[in-house]
Amino acid sequence: MKIEGETNVTSTRFGRGAVDGLRHELGRFIVTTMEIPWSLTRERLGGTPEKIFLCESMEIDHIERQLAEVPPCDTIVAIGGGQAIDLGKFFSWKTGIRLVTIPTILSVDAFVTPAAAIRKNHQVEYVGKSTPDPLVIDYDLLRTAPNELNVAGVGDLLSNHTACRDWEIAQAAGKSEYPFEPESIAIGRAILADIMNRADEIARCSDEGLQAIVDGYMRINTICLPAGHYRVEEGSEHYLFYELEERLQRPFIHGHIVGLGVYCMSRLQENQPDEVTQFMDRIGLKYHPADMNIRKEDLVSSLSNLRSFVEGRPNLWYTIINQRPITADWIASTLAGLRF
Ligand SMILES: [Zn+2]
Numbered sequence: 001m002k003i004e005g006e007t008n009v010t011s012t013r014f015g016r017g018a019v020d021g022l023r024h025e026l027g028r029f030i031v032t033t034m035e036i037p038w039s040l041t042r043e044r045l046g047g048t049p050e051k052i053f054l055c056e057s058m059e060i061d062h063i064e065r066q067l068a069e070v071p072p073c074d075t076i077v078a079i080g081g082g083q084a085i086d087l088g089k090f091f092s093w094k095t096g097i098r099l100v101t102i103p104t105i106l107s108v109d110a111f112v113t114p115a116a117a118i119r120k121n122h123q124v125e126y127v128g129k130s131t132p133d134p135l136v137i138d139y140d141l142l143r144t145a146p147n148e149l150n151v152a153g154v155g156d157l158l159s160n161h162t163a164c165r166d167w168e169i170a171q172a173a174g175k176s177e178y179p180f181e182p183e184s185i186a187i188g189r190a191i192l193a194d195i196m197n198r199a200d201e202i203a204r205c206s207d208e209g210l211q212a213i214v215d216g217y218m219r220i221n222t223i224c225l226p227a228g229h230y231r232v233e234e235g236s237e238h239y240l241f242y243e244l245e246e247r248l249q250r251p252f253i254h255g256h257i258v259g260l261g262v263y264c265m266s267r268l269q270e271n272q273p274d275e276v277t278q279f280m281d282r283i284g285l286k287y288h289p290a291d292m293n294i295r296k297e298d299l300v301s302s303l304s305n306l307r308s309f310v311e312g313r314p315n316l317w318y319t320i321i322n323q324r325p326i327t328a329d330w331i332a333s334t335l336a337g338l339r340f
Pocket residue numbers: 156238254258
């Protein structure tokens with residue numbers, strides 16, 4: 001999670017039809033993508049890639065084998081959601097080749113963060129540093145994805161709600177891993193407030209709603225990249241996701257699982273849970289376990305194990321999980337509001 005450098009996105013191209021005409025600027029290019037995003041983009045993009053890498057797994061052994069097959073080229077075009085973008089970032093970091101990112105859904109913030117999320121034995125690790133030149137946000141292309149996937153893009157902004165509080169909790173306990181920055185927390189909360197004010201636009205995935213999500217992420221970077229960490233954006237809500245991912249050994253739509261984390265951890269923090277839940281309901285975020293096929297017994301086990309899970313991982317920051325015991329009663333009352 002350690003990040004170096006002050007900036008990430010080198011240039012941007014935002015608007016309807018932003019992908020059209022891009023091919024003339026790519027030279028020889030390769031593509032990292034998945035089947036559906038590629039089928040949606042190949043016509044708009046045009047041209048013939050030197051090679052197409054379909055992202056099947058982000059396990060380190062697998063992506064290093066793919067890396068060895070990258071042919072000489074001028075540009076790496078990463079097209080898709082989180083993992084396809086991360087694969088392009090990983091290649092660009094390893095080879096120094098120019099990166100162009102074209103998110104086809106906003107369900108995860110991979111397109112604005114410099115490090116690539118990879119997996120080692122199913123555990124997330126963030127490696128390297130890369131910067132898109134340009135980051136291409138094509139509203140029409142984004143709207144070819146189901147609304148719920150773009151709405152899921154608020155997940156890593158919503159997480160500010162619980163993550164900012166976690167940092168305050170850590171600071172009050174004398175456990176903050178970084179110099180405490182009340183101003184960063186204020187900005188983190190202002191970003192979330194702006195998103196909450198655009199709930200209806202986001203629910204509809206209008207141009208303005210989509211741009212609000214992208215702007216939110218770019219603004220987060222102006223805090224997090226100079227600071228060198230994502231403390232305002234990541235805390236206990238993500239740790240519940242890490243536990244569940246390791247327990248269930250399957251991927252989730254990031255914004256949905258983070259939404260579930262915000263639901264649970266805002267309650268553990270006693271941090272305006274009703275307001276944040278109403279917002280998630282209003283935009284139609286699918287944060288209920290039923291939406292993700294998470295069984296009640298698994299979520300109960302995950303929450304029961306959460307404290308020992310985070311205590312066993314010294315790289316995880318101090319949060320409410322370290323401080324407030326998660327009891328069987330608390331779990332029962334928290335889960336009562338969720339659909340299974
Ligand atoms: Zn996240």
